[in-house]
Amino acid sequence: MFRKELKVLDCTIRDGGLINDYQFSDEFVKAVYASTCQAGVDYMEIGKKLCVSDTYTREKFGKWNFCDEDDIKRVVDSYEGDYRPTLAVMYDVGRVDTDSLAPVDQSVVGMIRTACYVADIDKGLDLVKRSKDQGYETTINIMAPSAAIESDLIEALQQVEDSPEVDYLYFVDSYGAFYSEQITSYLNLFKKHAPNKELGFHGHNNQQLAFSNTQQCIIEGVNLLDATVNGIGRGAGNCNLELLLNFLKNPKFDARPIYKVIQEQMIPLRKEIEWGFNDIYGISGHLNQHPRNAMKLRSNAKNKDHCYDFLVDSLADS
């Protein structure tokens, strides 16, 4: 598949950090950054930009939950090549301080992505506006649309359409619940009610469909595609960046640096933390449930593979 408008956003550090409270070594973050530069990726999301507080400390929650300019600069300065992706950070509704946001020309960051549920769309759009006021490229990532009431989702989409500050509107398969026909059906809703917005997609791999659903989104006209190195991410993880770059024929992309960072950094990391498809996440995805119960079970060494028990319990709960 080739379309010149297609852009790829690597969110390895941001989504991967949800597994380990952003306790990545500097060496790891630098290696991932360098690989995305060499691979020709368009955007690289390096973490969340949340507020430090007494209970939400840098020590416990990791520096990439806060993304101070100096921390990012050290990563950027460690790479010597010419091409660099635009750096992105993520805002969560209710946990950010927009007053401290520097204007874009004083920052190494170029894009701010705001994640919110349908119910928080007004708060989300306020953050987008404040980001745009400071000159950043912006996205609004509507989480868990598979669990939203359709009329609420439509209202949110119309609000996004009426917000000129939003550059990209993201369709997010938070629960890894969608099949390809549903991807098409929901995107038709997005295109109908927000016809002037460029679309993005962020998948989860609960049912081994993150990559194929990303392909389906491309077919349906989505131009900004999220992926992570080796599919790292919360629970079942995300669309594998290397598979996506293999699929895209745009000559600006090169998957080889991604395989190199997998071999050198991800393989050792897999011994410390777990991500990716397994039977438990397959069930939570199929049942369109938040992965929290699945993740809780996976952290229990004794029962983590008891998929039949998990299915029976989940059906009883639903």
Added chain:
Amino acid sequence: MFRKELKVLDCTIRDGGLINDYQFSDEFVKAVYASTCQAGVDYMEIGKKLCVSDTYTREKFGKWNFCDEDDIKRVVDSYEGDYRPTLAVMYDVGRVDTDSLAPVDQSVVGMIRTACYVADIDKGLDLVKRSKDQGYETTINIMAPSAAIESDLIEALQQVEDSPEVDYLYFVDSYGAFYSEQITSYLNLFKKHAPNKELGFHGHNNQQLAFSNTQQCIIEGVNLLDATVNGIGRGAGNCNLELLLNFLKNPKFDARPIYKVIQEQMIPLRKEIEWGFNDIYGISGHLNQHPRNAMKLRSNAKNKDHCYDFLVDSLADS
């Protein structure tokens, strides 16, 4: 997705046996058989039906490479429920003895599937004819069409169309190479040149696309779908039966017995043998290569995760 014509064929033992030379315990085979009965699966392929020889012995290559009637009967008789799938076995061109094939009414088997490459289509169709002469349902499984010259493939398809003995024509993604748009494109070729044949699909999961490509086949009108419990199968394995049954809304299917046999049989087995997606198979699938080099690397404990080295070597070879 619901369509009353959709049928599911479990090939857990037959494709899974390619990993361990069919050295499954009787308890394991009986448990898988019982689970397919309880799940309402339409067909269950219990092994290959090849010839014993001095070099190809039952001891070394396992009883499910040969599928003697008595061995199958012991499995069938171990289950007490009413509903049973039609049992299938597989023929490989050049390694079978059709003279010893009992008529269908003297066998517990009801379907014989013949696997062949495009180049062997005449030999394959001869085996199909001999199977049909004895009363069996038949399929011809054309392997590795992604590596065939299109004019040769078209000729083979036309020969299948002209063979009334073929009940199902299988499209087989042997290398796990196809993306969904290619699935559609190849199926259009199949439908154009064999318009009167019912179609089947057998996928491999090299690029995490076995399940999604099976969905794409359903959308394109394929009615017989291969899958295996937990995706077990050679290399990256197959479409996961439990995911497929979750997806299919046909009320005759029930995924719960499949999750039960995963919990009780597959999880312990995963400690002994490996199957499923990994970086190495992702590369061989993307490059449309036979998985033999990938499987060889995976058997080398020291280098099995060296995906960058494998990619560079594979590109140099291609």
